[in-house]
Amino acid sequence: MSNAVIEIRNLSKIYRDFWGRKKVQAVKSLSMDVMKGEVFGLLGPNGSGKTTTMKMLLGLLFPTSGEMTILGKPAADVTKNERIGYLPEESYLYRFLNADETLDFYGRLFNMSAADRARRADELIEMVGLGKARRRQLKEYSKGMTRRIGLAQALINDPDLVLLDEPTSGLDPIGTREMKDLIIQLKAQGKTVVMCSHQLADVQDVCDRIAVLFQGELKVLGRVDELLELRNEMQMRTPALSEAAMADVRKVLEKHNVTNVEFSRPRADLEQLFLRTVRESGERPGRRFSTEEVAAGGRG
Amino acid sequence: MDFDVRPYNFTSATTSWLTLLGILAVVCLALPLVVLAGRGGVSGLVEFRRGLWSYLEDVFSLSFRRILALTSLTLKEAVRRKALLVFVLFAVLLMFAGWFMTDSNERAELQVSVHVTFLLTAISWLLLPALIFLSCWALPEDIRIRSLHTVVTKPARRMEIVIGRMAGLGVVVAILLGVMGLIGQFWLSRRIPENARSALQCRVPLFGELYFISSEGQPQETGLSVGDIWAYRSHIPGNSRARGVYVFRNVDESALTRNEKGEEELLLECRFEAFRTVKGSESSIVKGISAQYTLSVNPREEAFGMLAQSEATRPVADALREGQYNTAAAELKKLTERIRTAPGELRPADYFGLHFGMFVSGTVLDNRKDPGLGDLGKLFIDAALTGEGVTAALQRQEGGERVEIPYEAFAAKLDVVAAGLADRAAVLMETLARMEVPLPSFNVSEYHDLDETSTNLTRVPRRLRFVADYETLGRFLAAEIGKKNESGGVLADGVLKASLTEELVRDLKISQLNSERLVAVLGEQLTGGALAVDAGRLKVADGRSWYAFFDDLIRREQLVSEDTDGWMIEKDLIKDLAAQGYLRVEVACINDQMYLGMARPDLFVRKADQPFWVGYWKAMLSILLMLLLIIVLGVTVSCVVKGPVALLFTLTFFLVGQFFHDFMIRKLAGVEKGAGTVESAILIAQHRNPEVGMDVSETAMNVVRAADQGLDGVLRVFSMIVPDFAVFSRASMYVENRFDVPFRDVLLPSVVVFLGFLIPCILIAGALLKFRELEAK
Ligand SMILES: Nc1ncnc2c1ncn2[C@@H]1O[C@H](COP(=O)(O)OP(=O)(O)OP(=O)(O)O)[C@@H](O)[C@H]1O
Ligand SMILES: [Mg+2]
Secondary structure: OOOEEEEEEEEEEEEEOOOOOEEEEEEEEEEEEEEOOOEEEEEOOOOOOHHHHHHHHHOOOOOOEEEEEEOOEEOOOHHHHHHEEEEOOOOOOOOOOEHHHHHHHHHHHOOOOHHHHHHHHHHHHHHHOOHHHOOOEHHHOOHHHHHHHHHHHHOOOOOOEEEEEOOOOOOOHHHHHHHHHHHHHHHHOOOEEEEEOOOHHHHHHHOOEEEEEEOOEEEEEEEHHHHHOOOOOOOOOOOOOOHHHHHHHHHHHHHOOOOOOOOOOOOOHHHHHHHHHHHHHHHOOOOOOOHHHHHHOOOO | OOOOOOOOOHHHHHHHHHHHHHHHHHHHHHHHHHHHHHHHHHHHHHHHHHHHHHHHHHHHOOOHHHHHHHHHHHHHHHHHOOHHHHHHHHHHHHHHHHHHHOOOOOOHHHHHHHHHHHHHHHHHHHHHHHHHHHHHHHHHHHHHOOHHHHHHOOOOOHHHHHHHHHHHHHHHHHHHHHHHHHHHHHHHHHHOOHHHHHHOEEEEEEEOEEEEEOOOOOEEOOOEOOOOOOOOOEEEEOOOOOEEEEEEOOOOHHHOEEOOOOOEEEEEEEOOEEEEOOOOOOHHHHHOEEEEEEEEEOHHHHHHHHHHHOHHHHHHHHHHHHOOHHHHHHHHHHHHHHHHHOHHHOOHHHHHHHHHHHHHHHHHHHHHOOOOOOOHHHHHHHHHHHHHHHHHHHHHHHOOOOOOOOHHHHHHHHHHHHHHHHHOHHHHHHHOOOEEEEOOOEEEOOOOOOOOOOEOEEEEEOEEEEEOOHHHHHHHHHHHHHHHHHOOOOEEOOEEOOOHHHHHHHHHOOOHHHHHHHHHHHHHHHHHOOEEEEOOEEEEOOOOOHHHHHHHHHHOOOOOOOOOOOOEEEEEHHHHHOOOOOEEEEEEEOOOOEEEEEOHHHEEEEEEEEEHHHHHHHHHHHHHHHHHHHHHHHHHHOOOOOHHHHHHHHHHHHHHHHHOHHHHHHHHOOOOOOOOHHHHHHHHHOOOOOOOOOOOOHHHHHHHHHHHHHHHHHHHHHHHHOOOOHHHHHHHHHHHOOEOOOHHHHHHHHHHHHHHHHHHHHHHHHHHHHOOOOOOO
């Protein structure tokens, strides 16, 4: 408990319309913890409640029931925001400001001194690579540039906890790479990162633990390496083999009664996990998979 | 619009504000408490407590720097979103406006007020829609495009966001208004035709109280009504004893102005209205109507005027007002005789008038604290209280009760008053001194008048030279000769000084002939033995006062002036006529068969003018406050509802507040005549008038009445939460009519109304934004 940065217990969210009638249950009885210093991935198909969960953590939405603390404080407490950085799903910034002004404005909301703001703005703009565009108004920015400045504003206060809602969406491959490096770097600095993403490869690369949501329910929660380990299979990684080499290998294995050998290029296994989870969840709602089940699933 | 400043009652405004705030707080706390407890029971209560706590924490941890950041954000937004384009519109408007407004044949004042009115109206009505829009749209738009999400996930308190919005828009509007004001100032000073520019004035009025004295000499709250629909002005008939009496307070040297010659003078400005009963080409119509002011010090009128209310007491009152105290005592005795022998001859109204008049007289006398009068005032009050018993008993008798009426006790008390009057007649004569200074009559200028000789501005020199009446002359001579004699300036070696005539001309500022006459009479009196010499000083031989001595001489016509001008003496307007800062101006109408109409604000002391632009910018300030209030309301409403709805709300608030607030207050106070809303509707449907009443059953009647009471309740709530927007336009009206804007009674109320709404609005808006989810769907 001591080093849980986020604790969520039985969290539910029902969206209601103007008359209080139920529209959607976006989150159903969610319980999970995020530990200090880890990179945590929230996964799930569109509309599975990832963003809703994040918004509740930030106090933008109020839970229908359940409890949560974030950095040891209730979600509704603004003072927690001092140590949090949030990158929204889309960068909701003021389009009439330029990059400098944007960072300066958000810096002022943290009561940072003018000198601190200027120094921090320089660092961040350098980091996200917007040096050339820093004096242009955001309304002229491309999607990726907007994402970058969004990230910069999320880090303006050097937060302990960073919430990133689809951080790589809209970024070019280089940007994606940089983003991942940055997340790893943040982790190295001892910060906690929670992110949602559909780029499973990215998640796989950077996340220590993941949770998979489907229709608001937690389906899978665990360490990435454990979840992806397939116990009844073996994988061998070699440089690309010639046809002859492959035939030789096959022969050797046949001696050991291993017949169904497959040669292929490595794939992002997480994708399969993801797909399968989604499919099976559709058949059996209201159930959560154990790590063993996931591991035993093979690639059926 | 009258420029009658209704004094703003801050204490009552503040107390009702605090009460309202209390009610509001209770409602705002009770509502969520009930909802939360109803939904979640005990955990709902816990939630309520937590919410309240965190709200209070927010309130007390507001950060000025963050608010500043949010303010400048709003400012930048307005600038970058080109809100300043309003200027262009404004400039265009001003350019074209000129085409329709130049008519240099009009009177100067009219031209000025047309221009100023246009300008101020244009400015407020240009900015108003722009601001309603900006303030109602800004927050919902921020929520819609979710830029607010990024802000609230920073440590910014939601209340800071609200304040920042309001402040930012406030700065924007201040800048807009400031620039428009400057452009307007430039425009006015160029645009108003040369010949009318002198009317760009900012008059500083000092208003007084008004009451009337009827042709019968009776003091009355209103004069005659000549059947005007609005009966705003009361009228006094010409060529009669009737007067309109204005009493100004706080008239001191600061009320004076200087003319071109550097002499101090008091300006009296009027806007009386004439009413004529004669038709045709009578010369008086051509000449207009003449009025005359009489400046007076008249303690006897003040003390005893009210006694003239009833016919029975009028002889007593008249004698008292003339200073004939013994006659008054005798008249009073006659009255008590009538009360004793035939009490029924006097009407209840007479008893009422008597006791009420006695009470006023007693209070006035008692308050004066004149030495030598002792408890005379108390005697009056004592009699008045007994008289009240008579009135009360009469009333009960009227109601069918059998009661003993204390006539005898009343008569006895009145006798005591009569005895007191006779006893102190001499002291009364010395202390209750009347002085009247009639000013030359003048032709009243009416608004349609083009007659050059008529005027509404009277310049009264501070050093007043006027023909003294008997009493004034007597008191003047008594005081001046008495003083000179005291300092040994009258006698030399037991006889009148040789140079006395010259000295009197010099010191008393009287004419040579009058001075000679005075010295001659003094000489005669000395030799005749009416005056004696005692230790080098003159002395009235029979021990009477100097005033009694001179009064007697004057009345025996021994001091008749040989001058054609009569007895001209000089008095100081401030020191002698407004001794306690209290100036009485009686207005008479000269012309027979004409009536002069007047209301309280129709005559005022015009202090030194301010530069026109002082008033102009005060009006701007008032407009600014109005726009700020709009911002505050708009932002508050837009915390819960979307742009268009917020806009509708704010607009309704404004329109109701601007045009119906006064009506609501008057309706609730019962000033506005007529039946309740539902009842009126039924009456209209049944083609009946309120006197006849509805043609419905008893039960239906009760239902209708109850419904009307319910509606009144709604109206009451409305009248409390809708700001009185008319307060803000008041300043403009003063300026349009070339008056200065009184700070305490016009400007300060605007500030107070604004603040009165600002504080609760911030608190409410902060809560609304805090306890809502920021989801834009
Ligand atoms: N404001 C809202 N009103 C009503 N329903 C909403 C609202 N916001 C989200 N929802 C619903 O809640 C569910 C969860 O939405 P959420 O945005 O949390 O999904 P998500 O996992 O972030 O999806 P994505 O991957 O597409 O971003 C969806 O069914 C969505 O339709
Ligand atoms: Mg999402």
